[in-house]
Amino acid sequence: MIQQFPAVDPIPLPAPVWLMKLLHIVTLALHFVAVEMLIGGLLLAIVFSLIRMPASMVVARAIARRLPVVMTFLINFGVPPLLFAQVLYGRALYTSSILIGVYWIAIILLLMLAYRSLYSFSALLDAGKAWMALPRGVLSFLIVGAIARILSSNMTLMLRPEAWRAMYQNSAAGLFLPAGDPTLTPRWLLMMVGGLAFGGLWMLYLASRSTFVEAEKKFLAGVGGAVAAVFGVAYLLAGIWALSVQPDAVKAGLVSHPLYHLFAYAEWGWVAGVALIVVLGLRGAITRKVAAACPWAAMAVALVTALSLVVFRDAVRDLTLLSKGFDVWDRVVVSNWGVIGLFLALFVGGLGVAGWLISVVARAKKTMESEA
Numbered sequence: 274m275i276q277q278f279p280a281v282d283p284i285p286l287p288a289p290v291w292l293m294k295l296l297h298i299v300t301l302a303l304h305f306v307a308v309e310m311l312i313g314g315l316l317l318a319i320v321f322s323l324i325r326m327p328a329s330m331v332v333a334r335a336i337a338r339r340l341p342v343v344m345t346f347l348i349n350f351g352v353p354p355l356l357f358a359q360v361l362y363g364r365a366l367y368t369s370s371i372l373i374g375v376y377w378i379a380i381i382l383l384l385m386l387a388y389r390s391l392y393s394f395s396a397l398l399d400a401g402k403a404w405m406a407l408p409r410g411v412l413s414f415l416i417v418g419a420i421a422r423i424l425s426s427n428m429t430l431m432l433r434p435e436a437w438r439a440m441y442q443n444s445a446a447g448l449f450l451p452a453g454d455p456t457l458t459p460r461w462l463l464m465m466v467g468g469l470a471f472g473g474l475w476m477l478y479l480a481s482r483s484t485f486v487e488a489e490k491k492f493l494a495g496v497g498g499a500v501a502a503v504f505g506v507a508y509l510l511a512g513i514w515a516l517s518v519q520p521d522a523v524k525a526g527l528v529s530h531p532l533y534h535l536f537a538y539a540e541w542g543w544v545a546g547v548a549l550i551v552v553l554g555l556r557g558a559i560t561r562k563v564a565a566a567c568p569w570a571a572m573a574v575a576l577v578t579a580l581s582l583v584v585f586r587d588a589v590r591d592l593t594l595l596s597k598g599f600d601v602w603d604r605v606v607v608s609n610w611g612v613i614g615l616f617l618a619l620f621v622g623g624l625g626v627a628g629w630l631i632s633v634v635a636r637a638k639k640t641m642e643s644e645a
Contacts, residue, residue, distance in 0.1 A: 277434035278364045278599055285605040286360065288613050294601075296620070297357035298587060302580040304354055305464075307347035309579070312417060312465060313472020314340055315391075317500065319410040322403045328492040330403070335479065335642045337395040337410070342634075344388055346627075361601055362431065365594060369430035372440050374447025376423045387416040418465065425461040426450045432593045459515035463508070470508040470550050473501025474571045477557050481568045484642045491561040498557025505551035512543065512582075522596035523589055536588035539581045546578030 286293070314336045321333035359366055370377045390413040397406035430436065430451045443449065451457070476497020480490045516524075527537040553570060557563055591601055 277437070277597060279368065280364075281604070282363065285607040287607065287609050289606055289608060290361065290602050290604060292613070293357050293361055294587065297354050297361065298580070298583050300350060300357070301354035302576065302583045304347065304350040305579040305583060306471070306575050307343055307350055308421075308464065309468045309471035309575075310475055311340060311343045311347055312414075312421070312468025313470070313500075313504075314343065314475055315410065315414050315417065316469065317472045317476070318394075318398075319407065319414060322398060322406060322410065325403070328489045330398075331485070331489050331642050332476070332479075332492060333403075334395075334398045335485070336475075337391075337398050337406075340391045340395065341388065344391060348384065349627075362590075362594070362599075365431040365434065365599060366427070368434075368437055369427050372430060372437060372447060373423070373427060373450055376447070376450060377427060380420055380423055383416050383420050387413050387420070390416065421464055422461055423450070425457060425464070428590075429454050429457045429460060432590065432597075434597055434599075455518040456515065459511065459518055463511040463515050466504060466511045467508045469504035470501055470547070471575060473497045473499070473504060473554055474550055474575055477501065477553060477563055478568045478571045480557070480563045481565075482642075484639050486641070489642065490563075494557040494563050495561040496558075498554040498559070498561075501554030502551050502558055503554075505547050505554055508550070509544070509547045512547070516540075519589060520593065520596065523592045526592035526595070527588060530592065533588040533592055536584055539584035539588070542581030543578055543585060546574055546581055549574045550578065 318333045318336040318340070321329040321336070324330075390409045394406050394409040394413055397403075397409060430440075433451065433454060436451060436453075440449065440451065474497075476493045479485070480493035480497065485493065526533050528534055549570075553567065553574065557567075594601065
């Protein structure tokens, strides 16, 4: 029998697998929140800039102005989970990354181009040049969607060792993306549709800000609520589709595996989170206003939904790899608790600094969005 995975690195892990998985899940959940905000916020800003109504133009500019900041958090929260994934799943992830090497390396250039286009999109909207801004916004969205597709392709290919040899024989230069996996498109679509659900939730949050006049708040609450409700349902359907196309071994493991059947309960946390997105959306769409607690509820729902999705996704990945001979828990561990303690202290401190920076922005002198 041909060995599908490269040999295990002889260097032992410096921390327990459970700790690395926990850090991976937490940081990936934060990354996913930023990803969904960027995808949904960018598409909504593009659409609102086309409507040419006073309230929609103000909202388009307000969202576009915040997108470069969201991109900053997206990138910074994206690096840690990728590093943890490389440590835990390196034998699979490094292989799949090499097989699509040209596209994988291109992500860096695509991110820089998307970043530049976001700034240009925002600046042109602020200057009142909506039609000139439109191509920049569309370009940004297409690039972000392409990056999401590449990432989904790699995270799917790492689960398919049976396809690696044929791909390498076809091209050793990393010129081709994988094809033929029934889970790839559902995984990608789940994130793209989820972006609009989170985008609507973000609008409900913005509706509570004092920097918008009453008409703009009603627009944010009404339209944002409708978007959250409609695409919350679509998000749920995309999730059902993504689960339905999983291999039988994964479905069986989610029910019977001693550990991963517990992880599978996160599915219900995700369903509950999506249901709350729909409920909050319907309330905003009907009343065209948000309650005082709505901003906090929106943030909590976004975090719970993303965290639940990441936990369930982790179970699906581990069970898929386990069915093909890769056990993520089967590693030699030599814990260096002094280094681990220092890392955790810096990690918590980093999150604290990020929270402090957000609070500084929130407490800054307010300028009405229509005048900014």
